[in-house]
Amino acid sequence: xxxxxxxxxxxxxxxxxxxxxxxxxxxxxxxxxxxxxxxxxxxxxxxxxxxxxxxxxxxxxxxxxxxxxxxxxxxxxxxxxxxxxxxxxxxxxxxxxxxxxxxxxxxxxxxxxxxxxxxxxxxxxxxxxxxxxxxxxxxxxxxxxxxxxxxxxxxxxxxxxxxxxxxxxxxxxxxxxxxxxxxxxxxxxxxxxxxxxxxxxxxxxxxxxxxxxxxxxxxxxxxxxxxxxxxxxxxxxxxxxxxxxxxxxxxxxxxxxxxxxxxxxxxxxxxxxxxxxxxxxxxxxxxxxxxxxxxxxxxxxxxxxxxxxxxxxxxxxxxxxxxxxxxxxxxxxxxxxxxxxxxxxxxxxxxxxxxxxxxxxxxxxxxxxxxxxxxxxxxxxxxxxxxxxxxxxxxxxxxxxxxxxxxxxxxxxxxxxxxxxxxxxxxxxxxxxxxxxxxxxxxxxxxxxxxxxxxxxxxxxxxxxxxxxxxxxxxxxxxxxxxxxxxxxxxxxxxxxxxxxxxxxxxxxxxxxxxxxxxxxxxxxxxxxxxxxxxxxxxxxxxxxxxxxxxxxxxxxxxxxxxxxxxxxxxxxxxxxxxxxxxxxxxxxxxxxxxxx
RNA sequence: GUCUCGGUAGCUCAGCUGGAUAGAGCAACGGCCUUCUAAGCCGUAGGUCCAGGGUUCGAAUCCCUGCCGGGAUACCA
Numbered sequence: 001x002x003x004x005x006x007x008x009x010x011x012x013x014x015x016x017x018x019x020x021x022x023x024x025x026x027x028x029x030x031x032x033x034x035x036x037x038x039x040x041x042x043x044x045x046x047x048x049x050x051x052x053x054x055x056x057x058x059x060x061x062x063x064x065x066x067x068x069x070x071x072x073x074x075x076x077x078x079x080x081x082x083x084x085x086x087x088x089x090x091x092x093x094x095x096x097x098x099x100x101x102x103x104x105x106x107x108x109x110x111x112x113x114x115x116x117x118x119x120x121x122x123x124x125x126x127x128x129x130x131x132x133x134x135x136x137x138x139x140x141x142x143x144x145x146x147x148x149x150x151x152x153x154x155x156x157x158x159x160x161x162x163x164x165x166x167x168x169x170x171x172x173x174x175x176x177x178x179x180x181x182x183x184x185x186x187x188x189x190x191x192x193x194x195x196x197x198x199x200x201x202x203x204x205x206x207x208x209x210x211x212x213x214x215x216x217x218x219x220x221x222x223x224x225x226x227x228x229x230x231x232x233x234x235x236x237x238x239x240x241x242x243x244x245x246x247x248x249x250x251x252x253x254x255x256x257x258x259x260x261x262x263x264x265x266x267x268x269x270x271x272x273x274x275x276x277x278x279x280x281x282x283x284x285x286x287x288x289x290x291x292x293x294x295x296x297x298x299x300x301x302x303x304x305x306x307x308x309x310x311x312x313x314x315x316x317x318x319x320x321x322x323x324x325x326x327x328x329x330x331x332x333x334x335x336x337x338x339x340x341x342x343x344x345x346x347x348x349x350x351x352x353x354x355x356x357x358x359x360x361x362x363x364x365x366x367x368x369x370x371x372x373x374x375x376x377x378x379x380x381x382x383x384x385x386x387x388x389x390x391x392x393x394x395x396x397x398x399x400x401x402x403x404x405x406x407x408x409x410x411x412x413x414x415x416x417x418x419x420x421x422x423x424x425x426x427x428x429x430x431x432x433x434x435x436x437x438x439x440x441x442x443x444x445x446x447x448x449x450x451x452x453x454x455x456x457x458x459x460x461x462x463x464x465x466x467x468x469x470x471x472x473x474x475x476x477x478x479x480x481x482x483x484x485x486x487x488x489x490x491x492x493x494x495x496x497x498x499x500x501x502x503x504x505x506x507x508x509x510x511x512x513x514x515x516x517x518x519x520x521x522x523x524x525x526x527x528x529x530x531x532x533x534x535x536x537x538x539x540x541x542x543x544x545x546x547x548x549x550x551x552x553x554x555x556x557x558x559x560x561x562x563x564x565x566x567x568x569x570x571x572x573x574x575x576x577x578x579x580x581x582x583x584x585x586x587x588x589x590x591x592x593x594x595x596x597x
Numbered sequence: 598g599u600c601u602c603g604g605u606a607g608c609u610c611a612g613c614u615g616g617a618u619a620g621a622g623c624a625a626c627g628g629c630c631u632u633c634u635a636a637g638c639c640g641u642a643g644g645u646c647c648a649g650g651g652u653u654c655g656a657a658u659c660c661c662u663g664c665c666g667g668g669a670u671a672c673c674a
Contacts (some may be wrong), residue, residue, distance in 0.1 A: 026614085034617065044616055046654070056654090082654085083617060126674075163674065280674095307672060317600090317670090324672045331674050360601070361669050387602085388667080395667090424636065442636085454610060457602080459667065461609065470636055472622040473610085480636050488633050541611070544621085551637065560633045597636075 002525055003088060003096075004030050006073060007041055014066040019051040032518075038078055039085030040518065046082045056082035090509050096521045101501050101577045105584055107524035109153035117347055119157045120146050120384075122354035123272070127259045128168040129197035131266050131406040133389050133462060134356070134396065140451045140590060141386055142354040143272040144536040147588045152531035157346055160274045161338055164256055165281040170237040172196045173251050174230065175203035185258050191407065193262030196255050206230050266406055271444065271590055276345070278338055284329050287337025290373055291322045299372050310369055320365055335366050336373070343377055350380060352534075357385040357457070384534055387459035389451075404464065413443035413468055420470055426597055438594045442476050445591045449475030452589050453540040473544050475591055478582060481547045482593040484554070485579040492560060492572055499576065500569050509570070512553045516574050519546045523581050527588065536589055543585040550578050 008028045015023050027047050033039040045060045052059040057079050064077035064084050075089040100106040122142020125131060131139075146156045176199040185192045207230040214224035225231065240248040267273065291308055294300045300310050300322060308323035322333055329337075342348060353363060363383035370378030388395065396403050418439040421427055427435045446468055453473065454460045461467075470476040492499075509517075526542035529535075559575065562568035583593050 029614095029616075031616080037617080042617090046616075049654085081617070124674095166674070168674075305672095309671075319671050321672045326672090328672090330672065334674090356668095357602070358668055359674090362674095385602095390667085420636070424634095426634080426636080458610090459603075463609080466623080467609080469609095469623070472636095474622080474636085476636055477622095480634080484634055484637085491633060537611090544611095548621085552639095554633085555638050558632065597634085 003073060003092065003521070004041065004525070007043075007067070007071070007086065010067055010071045010074075011043060011063065013070070014063045015048060015051065017066060018062050019048070021051045023048075023051075033085050037080060037083075037085050038087065040088040041086045043084040043086065044082065045084050049082070060084040090514065093509070093514060093517045093521070094503050097517050097574065097577060098501075098503055100520050100523075100581070101503075101573055106520075106577075106581065107527050108151045108584065111150065111153050111155045115153055115155045116349040117155045117157065118149050118350045118352060119159055119342060119346060119348045120149070120352045120354060121159050121161060122146075123160045123267075123274070124355065125160075125162060125263065126168055127162060127164045127193075127196070127256050128172045128200045130191075130193040130262065132396065133404040133406065133409065136270065136406050136409070136447070137386060137389050137451050137460075138354055138356070139267070139270055139272045140448050141384070141456055141536060143270075143590045144452055144539075144588060145352070145354065145384060145534060147590060148527065148530045148534075148536060148539065151527050151588055157276060157348075158274045159276045159278060159342070161278045161280060161283075162260075163280050165241070165284065167234060167238055168200070169252065169256070170234040170241065171203040171230075172200045173248075173255055174234045174237055175199035175206065176255065177251065178230075178233070179206070185261070191262045191265065192258030192260070193266070194405075194407070195262075196259050203230060203234070269410055269444075270406070271592075278341065280334055280338070283338045283341050284334045285337065286340055287333035287335065288323065288329050290336050290340060291333055294322075294373050310365075310372070312365065312368060315368055317365065317368075320369070322369075332362065332366065332369065335362075336369060339366070339370055339377075339381075340375070343375065348377065350382065351377060352382045352384050354384045354386070357387055359383070360385055382534075384456070386456040389460055389462050392461070392463050404462065409464075410443065410447065413447055414440050416468070417443035417446070417470070417476075421597070430596070438597055441592045441594050442470070442479060442597060445475030445479050445586075445593075446470055447475070448589060448591050449478065449540060452536045453544070455537050456535060476597075478543055478547050478586065479591075479593050480597055481550055481554075482579055482582045482586075483595060483597040485550070485575050485582075486595045488559060489572065489576055489579070495560065497560075497568075497572070499572055501573055501576075503570060503573060510557075512556055513570065513574060516546075516549055516553050516578060519549045520574075520577055520581055523585065526585075530588070539585055539588050543582060543589075546578065546581060546585075550575075 008025060008030060011028045012023055012025055015021050029044040029047065031042050031044070033042045043060070043063065045056055045063065048063070049056050049059050052062065060079040060082065064079065064086070067074045067086065068077055073088050073092045075087045077087060078085050120142060123135065123139050125135060142158070146158050149156050176196070179202060180199060183195070185195050188195060190198065207228055210228035210230055211221070211224040214228060215221060219227070237248055241252055291300065295302060295308055300308050302308050305325040306327070307321055307325040310320045310322055312318060312320055320332065321330060324330060339351070342351065355363065360383065363381065367378050367381045370381070391402055391404070393402060421439060421442070427438060430438065450468060522542065526538055530538040557571055559568060559571045562571065586593050
């Protein structure tokens with residue numbers, strides 16, 4: 001139980017005792033006391049003056065008196081206007097420090113047999129082009145969300161649905177067949193996903209040329225787009241694929257395998273993984289079955305052209321198509337099928353989709369449709385909706401070549417990290433291999449933290465020139481602080497200083513030390529809050545505050561030279577606990593921390 | 598048109614279940630490396646919280662209206 005909870009309960013008691021009123025706990029507004037005032041926790045007493053029928057100051061004093069007398073943790077209090085500032089006893093803070101120090105994963109709740117099973121879908125790439133910046137945000141958010149859910153005691157299944165069928169992959173296949181000269185990742189030396197992406201672009205280029213040529217011959221734009229040989233070829237391939245034509249399926253398999261091999265490299269570099277991968281090519285037919293069942297049961301209806309629709313006007317929405325007039329599936333149909341499969345495969349208590357906010361409507365509808373089809377899990381779906389990554393020139397568009405490629409970006413950042421590190425003369429004495437691991441850790445720390453520190457719901461701007469920084473509120477800043485703490489602890493060990501981790505002395509605790517202990521004590525609160533709000537950004541924010549606090553502390557105290565043994569021990573234990581908290585917190589963001597940098 | 602999300606310092610972002618004088622980082626300017634890592638620390642400067650109205654002891658935060666921007670909106674995924 002956190003100190004806020006303890007105090008909160010006692011305030012309800014205080015009100016009952018002083019004013020003979022039963023109040024809702026939600027009326028108790030506690031906040032961390034602002035630095036310019038004495039105290040740790042502040043109660044806003046304005047809501048209670050109505051009950052006391054006294055001035056805010058007097059009310060605050062009465063509640064303060066009660067708390068001071070009846071709550072061991074409350075040492076004293078002061079009143080400023082309508083604010084009751086409570087001073088928590090240092091013995092309480094010491095007990096928190098001891099708890100945090102002794103616990104291997106302070107703030108982390110382990111799952112039990114009765115824990116909820118949460119399935120999280122993230123990444124969900126198309127197999128026709130490499131991963132880009134938008135996918136990076138998705139992957140990092142998805143992975144971090146899973147870590148945070150686990151830290152809150154949930155069992156988590158990480159899943160990925162690969163959009164491996166459809167006209168888009170046929171375009172790449174067609175282009176490769178027409179203009180590829182049989183090149184493969186091996187013969188060309190190009191990473192598989194990039195190679196397939198190259199032919200996706202090639203298709204578009206040739207297609208545009210064909211349209212232009214047809215329009216010169218007097219065709220309308222629409223006709224030209226429909227009848228260009230490239231488009232007809234791609235469509236023919238899709239038909240052949242659906243008819244299971246062996247040659248087409250073979251080519252499809254081959255090219256998809258190239259892409260998967262490429263994705264695996266990118267995922268590994270990003271540090272994300274999955275427990276179960278679904279393929280759209282395997283699940284898209286199930287959805288059709290479900291829609292037809294819905295039609296038979298009268299949940300959906302059919303138009304004269306034989307397309308199938310859902311009427312969502314009772315829900316305040318529109319009509320939604322579920323099967324095209326030619327009987328083929330749309331996106332929604334596939335998601336219905338995939339959902340059914342998942343709930344058959346796992347005893348899922350909650351399903352979370354990490355998908356961009358441009359699909360808010362889609363998931364709203366999906367939830368309703370599943371519910372209509374009689375799946376009890378329909379209403380419980382959660383769409384973890386995140387904002388787009390924008391570039392200074394606007395939205396990323398693959399056709400305009402403004403896409404920031406995931407592999408390129410990571411490679412560039414590793415290079416910058418290496419250069420910076422060498423210029424600063426760090427990592428001397430490291431082998432080239434050790435140094436390379438650290439460069440990568442720093443580069444990815446910068447990228448991940450940059451993406452995760454902003455509120456997931458909001459669109460964010462990525463400026464390739466300026467965005468990635470290694471100073472200030474960044475991953476490397478946090479990693480750096482961690483590395484320095486580790487260095488201090490190494491040096492202490494070198495000098496034969498043994499830590500007594502069981503702190504009993506309550507005598508001398510400086511303000512800065514106390515602030516750090518308080519900051520550490522907030523970690524479980526931050527983890528819980530991040531879980532409740534699905535927000536890695538809250539964890540990132542917390543760590544940043546902790547690290548800033550530590551840097552001031554670090555600057556102020558010469559820990560190793562300190563003469564007073566007790567104080568030195570306390571400071572080293574605090575430092576060690578901070579480093580553990582940083583490491584644990586960063587793990588929730590999927591960011592590694594180096595011992596040295 | 599309708600629905601939805603957003604607008605906070607020059608830039609990128611916190612703060613938003615109403616609470617004390619709206620905070621960081623970057624960029625700018627000025628200090629601090631003979632003492633545990635200067636990827637750091639300290640300081641200066643920078644604000645009509647889009648605008649207007651409402652609710653109340655109190656509004657960046659809640660409600661309404663308007664302006665600006667993003668997204669979605671019946672056979673793309």
